[in-house]
Amino acid sequence: MAEQILFYLFAVIAIISALSAVTRKNPVVSAVWLVSCMCSLAVIYVLLEAYFLAAVQVIVYAGAVLMLFVFVIMLLNLRTGIIGQFRNLGLKFMGLVLTVIILRQFYTAFKGTSLILGNAGGLEPGFGEARAVGELLFTRYVYPLELISILLLVAIVGALVLAGKESS
Amino acid sequence: MSNSFEINWNLLLPEIVLVTAALFLLLLGVIYRVRAGGTGPALAGAVLSLAGLVVCAFMTLAQWDTVSGTFHGMLRIDPFATYFNLLFLAGAAAGVLLSVREAGSLRGVAGEYYALLVIATFGMMVMVSAADLLVVFIGLETMSLAVYILVGSRREKAESNEAALKYFLIGAFASGFLIYGIAFLFGATGTTQFRGLAERLATTDGGPSGLQLLGLGLVLIGFLFKVAAVPFHMWVPDAYEGAPTPITAYMAVAVKAAGFAVLLRLLNVGLLPLASYWLPVMWTLAVATMLVGNLGAIFQSSIKRMLAYSSIAHAGYLLVALASINPLAANPADDRALLAVLYYLAIYTLMNVGAFGVLIYMGTAGRPMDTLEQVRGAGFRYPLLAAAMAVFMFSLSGIPPTGGFLAKFYVFSAAIDRGLISLAIIGVLNSAVSVYYYLRVVVQMYMRESEEPLPALSFSLPVALAILLSAWGVLQLGILPSCLLDAAGRAVQFLR
Numbered sequence: 043m044a045e046q047i048l049f050y051l052f053a054v055i056a057i058i059s060a061l062s063a064v065t066r067k068n069p070v071v072s073a074v075w076l077v078s079c080m081c082s083l084a085v086i087y088v089l090l091e092a093y094f095l096a097a098v099q100v101i102v103y104a105g106a107v108l109m110l111f112v113f114v115i116m117l118l119n120l121r122t123g124i125i126g127q128f129r130n131l132g133l134k135f136m137g138l139v140l141t142v143i144i145l146r147q148f149y150t151a152f153k154g155t156s157l158i159l160g161n162a163g164g165l166e167p168g169f170g171e172a173r174a175v176g177e178l179l180f181t182r183y184v185y186p187l188e189l190i191s192i193l194l195l196v197a198i199v200g201a202l203v204l205a206g207k208e209s210s
Numbered sequence: 211m212s213n214s215f216e217i218n219w220n221l222l223l224p225e226i227v228l229v230t231a232a233l234f235l236l237l238l239g240v241i242y243r244v245r246a247g248g249t250g251p252a253l254a255g256a257v258l259s260l261a262g263l264v265v266c267a268f269m270t271l272a273q274w275d276t277v278s279g280t281f282h283g284m285l286r287i288d289p290f291a292t293y294f295n296l297l298f299l300a301g302a303a304a305g306v307l308l309s310v311r312e313a314g315s316l317r318g319v320a321g322e323y324y325a326l327l328v329i330a331t332f333g334m335m336v337m338v339s340a341a342d343l344l345v346v347f348i349g350l351e352t353m354s355l356a357v358y359i360l361v362g363s364r365r366e367k368a369e370s371n372e373a374a375l376k377y378f379l380i381g382a383f384a385s386g387f388l389i390y391g392i393a394f395l396f397g398a399t400g401t402t403q404f405r406g407l408a409e410r411l412a413t414t415d416g417g418p419s420g421l422q423l424l425g426l427g428l429v430l431i432g433f434l435f436k437v438a439a440v441p442f443h444m445w446v447p448d449a450y451e452g453a454p455t456p457i458t459a460y461m462a463v464a465v466k467a468a469g470f471a472v473l474l475r476l477l478n479v480g481l482l483p484l485a486s487y488w489l490p491v492m493w494t495l496a497v498a499t500m501l502v503g504n505l506g507a508i509f510q511s512s513i514k515r516m517l518a519y520s521s522i523a524h525a526g527y528l529l530v531a532l533a534s535i536n537p538l539a540a541n542p543a544d545d546r547a548l549l550a551v552l553y554y555l556a557i558y559t560l561m562n563v564g565a566f567g568v569l570i571y572m573g574t575a576g577r578p579m580d581t582l583e584q585v586r587g588a589g590f591r592y593p594l595l596a597a598a599m600a601v602f603m604f605s606l607s608g609i610p611p612t613g614g615f616l617a618k619f620y621v622f623s624a625a626i627d628r629g630l631i632s633l634a635i636i637g638v639l640n641s642a643v644s645v646y647y648y649l650r651v652v653v654q655m656y657m658r659e660s661e662e663p664l665p666a667l668s669f670s671l672p673v674a675l676a677i678l679l680s681a682w683g684v685l686q687l688g689i690l691p692s693c694l695l696d697a698a699g700r701a702v703q704f705l706r
Contacts, residue, residue, distance in 0.1 A: 147427070151394075151420030184217075185281035189336060189348045192229060196329055196352055199236065200359035203322045204374075 046158065049089055056082040069115045073108055080104040092170035218280040221287045224269040224295065225335055231262025232328040239321025255324040256310045256672070260303060262328060267299045277704050283403055284342040291339035293701035294471040297556060298338075301464030302331040304563040304680075307672040308456035308570050323363055327460065330356035334468035338475065343392045343402040343429075346472055350388070350436070354381050357465060361453040373452025380445045381435070388432025394425030404480035411483040418484055426484055429476070430491065436469035439529060440499040443522045447506075450518035455578070458514060459566035462521045463559040470528055470555060477532065478542065478705050485537035492533035493633060500526030500640040507647045512580050513569060516647055517562070520606060523644060524558055527621055530637050534624040543703040546627055550620035552698035557605070557613035557687060564602040564680030568595055571673045574665055585651060587660035592667065596655045598681045605684045607648035608641050613688035 059079035066072045080103040087096035168174050179187050219226075235258055242251035270292055279286040305327055333353030340346045358381060362374025396402050398421040399410035411422060418426075435442040450458045477488060503523025510516040531554065534547040542548055572588065572595060573579035589596040605614030618641055625634040687694050 147420075147424060151424040153420065182282050183344075185284045186342075186344050186348055189345065189352065192329065192332070193348060193352045193355065196326065196355045196359075199322050199326060200355060203319050203326070203359055204362055204365065206319070 045089055049086060052082040052085045052089075055079075056086070070112060073111045073115065076111070077104050077108050080108065087170075090170070091165060094170055094172045094175050096170075216280075218278065221273070221276070221278060221280050221285060224266045224273070225332055227266045227269060228262060228328055228332040228335070231259060231266075232325040232332070234262075235259060235321050235325035235328065237321075239319065239325070242318075242321065251318070252310070252320040255320045256306055259306050259324040259328050263299050263303045263306070263331070267296060267303075270295045270299065279341060283405070284345050285339055286341035287339055288704045289701040290471075290475065290705050291335075293552060293697060294338045294467065294555075295335045297467050297559060298331050298334045298464050301460060301467065301559055301563070302327060304463070304559075304567075304676050305456050305460035307676040308459055308563070308567055309454075310672040311570065311670045312454060312456060319363065323360065326356040326360050326363075330360065330460075331464065334464060334471075337468055338471040340472075341404050341479075343395065343404075343407075343476075343480070346476070347385075347389060347392060350432075350472070351385060353465065353468060354385065354436075357457070357461060360457045360460070361449055363457070364454050367452075369452040370454065371452075373449045377445050377449040384432050384435035384442065387428050387435075391425045391428025391430075391432060394421055394428060396425075398422040398425055404476065407480040408482055411481070418487070422484070423487060426481060426487060429481075430488065433469055433473045433476070434495065437466055437473065437528070438522050438525050439495050440502045440522065440526075443499070443502065443525075446522055447515050447518045450521070451512060451515050455514065455566055455570050455573075458517075459563055462517065462562045462566070466521065466525065467555045467559060470551060473532070474548070474551060475705065477535070478548070482537055482706070485535070489533055489535070489537075492529050493630070496526050496529035496533050496633065497636055498526075499523070499529055500637060502526075504640050504643045504647075507644070510647070511582050513582060513585070513651065514580055516651075517565060520644070520648075521562070523640065524554075524606075526640070527618060527637060528554055530625055530630075530633055531621045533633060534621075534628045534630055536628060541703070542705045543699045545624075545702070546620065547624040548702040548705070549695060549698045550617070550624045552701055553620055553691065553694055554617040556694055556698075557617045557684065560680045560683040560687070561602050561605045561614055564598060564677055564684065565606065567673055567677040567680065568599040568602065571595055571667065571670065571677065574667065577665070582650065582654050585654050586658040587655070587664060589656035591660075591664040595667075595677075598677050599655065600652045601681050601684060603648040603651050605688070607645045609645070611685070611688050613684045613691070616688055616691050 056079050059075045059082065063072045063075040063079060066075060080099060084096040084099040084104070087093075087099060166174070235255055238251060238255055238258060242254070273287055273292050274289060276292070277288045306324065309323070309327075330353045333349045333351075333356060336349030337346050337353065338349075340349055358374055358378040361377055362371055364370035392402060395407065398419055399407055401407055401410060411418060414422065431442065438446045450461065453461065477485070481488060500523055503519050503521075503526055507516050507519035507523060510519060528551055531547045531550045534550075536545050536547065539545040569579050572585070572592065577584075579585065585599075588599075601612065605612035608614045608618040610616075618637075622634045622637050625631075625637065
């Protein structure tokens with residue numbers, strides 16, 4: 043029962059934080075809401091017994107990535123004024139209509155789903171620990187893992203091409 | 211969890227060659243940056259990347275008879291993958307050839323430019339030989355990220371930056387839809403593997419659940435964005451116009467072919483049990499895409515922008531073929547819609563490489579060829595180039611004896627086979643509209659005089675080679691299509 047309460051509590055916090063992150067006008071405030079969202083997700087991972095993933099979520103996302111966000115926002119010196127310029131009532135109306143349609147779809151998709159969470163079950167002992175995750179990564183998922191190394195290489199090269207110092 | 215498993219590295223050999231070539235290209239950039247450049251790095255980069263692509267093509271060709279999978283069923287090499295891999299490699303080689311002349315203006319990032327081109331091709335090969343949605347997604351991101359950067363590689367040009375940023379932001383948004391859809395499909399079926407997905411979807415009691423349909427819709431949005439189908443086409447004109455022209459050609463042919471290839475595999479393997487849900491979607495989007503593409507192209511004065519809208523229109527014709535897929539065909543090689551898509555994409559690659567090649571060739575450093583006014587009188591000043599352009603325009607509008615005619619013919623006859631008469635009629639009418647704007651280019655070249663004398667063009671062997679090969683291909687395959695059709699038939703044989 044405690045698990046259920048914790049899950050719904052942090053699920054609601056995650057949703058509210060995510061909504062706040064996209065609706066706040068000040069980018070720094072948005073970033074802080076994002077931290078809150080990531081941390082509540084980490085709690086949900088813990089409830090799923092994925093401890094290693096929860097730790098990674100906090101260290102990498104809430105720690106490193108969000109820190110970079112805040113750095114970039116400060117370097118660019120974004121002010122609330124810049125974001126306030128995007129005021130287009132027609133677009134907002136269209137957005138509202140599409141949101142209603144999508145929410146309707148979600149309602150149909152989840153209609154009849156029980157709100158009481160089932161038991162995950164069938165988990166091997168040590169399922170969420172670093173060892174199990176590592177073993178999966180280097181056996182079953184070794185191909186995607188290697189591919190991601192190339193994806194990251196592209197990102198680094200791209201940063202160099204787009205933002206590197208001109209050498210002429 | 212089993213620890214013992216075998217990996218058949220041979221299947222991955224072509225991809226490994228490409229990545230190795232890309233790494234050497236990156237190294238090249240460093241070496242030349244230390245010793246002050248000139249045109250050296252650009253030329254060396256082109257030679258090295260072409261060499262990599264050719265070696266890779268030979269290794270891919272050697273896999274033509276292979277039907278095999280490895281990496282826990284995440285990689286699947288079959289003739290379908292091999293066919294498209296060769297198509298991507300051809301598109302990339304064309305991109306390199308067309309880039310040679312403009313690469314001098316890359317300001318010291320020539321090595322990186324070619325490396326990204328090669329890695330984007332690698333991403334496409336990963337995508338089309340994937341049998342798992344996770345791998346598809348990573349391949350797609352590798353390709354997209356590299357192409358976003360290539361679009362913005364002309365840093366000194368504002369429109370190049372603008373195009374890259376627009377493409378990146380909308381593309382990232384579309385990727386979000388895709389991964390969201392994959393998550394829903396995983397949640398509904400418990401697997402991301404194509405085969406497993408098909409099994410679970412087929413055995414769901416009482417029809418597909420809402421969750422599965424939601425996943426289907428979101429995944430489709432992600433891929434339809436990549437192939438520039440309406441209503442996910444907004445980025446196309448700006449991205450095509452702002453990108454360096456060789457990259458525009460590469461995007462128009464290879465990125466689109468990759469999108470359609472992976473969509474074909476996904477729809478024909480993983481999502482086949484949901485065919486009765488996605489077939490009507492394809493029907494509707496095909497009509498919308500053809501209309502928007504063709505009507506938009508009429509009003510363009512820039513040839514590059516006109517070709518961008520034309521690429522939307524061609525996505526529409528290809529969607530007609532997707533809407534005509536027969537999900538119950540016993541042997542996919544008998545499904546004429548599948549054959550039509552494969553033939554169409556090969557011809558489409560040739561026509562676009564040729565058309566963009568001519569644009570590149572006609573432009574000079576200070577005066578890029580772009581508007582319709584600029585080509586006036588080109589028919590008399592540059593007779594060979596103009597003749598080639600006329601061939602490509604005839605082919606794009608679907609006039610015999612070019613490959614473009616047969617491609618459209620196969621698509622529309624596949625639609626009629628499946629009883630989609632109204633769709634075929636709409637397609638043919640759209641095709642008739644398209645004749646207007648394609649032939650306008652020919653009319654401007656041959657029937658109008660230019661106000662100022664056209665400059666003399668310097669000979670460029672790589673660009674000329676790309677144009678010549680494309681023109682030959684368009685005519686050869688338009689008159690004798692059987693060898694390509696045989697290859698396409700073999701390619702789809704092991705698809706399902």
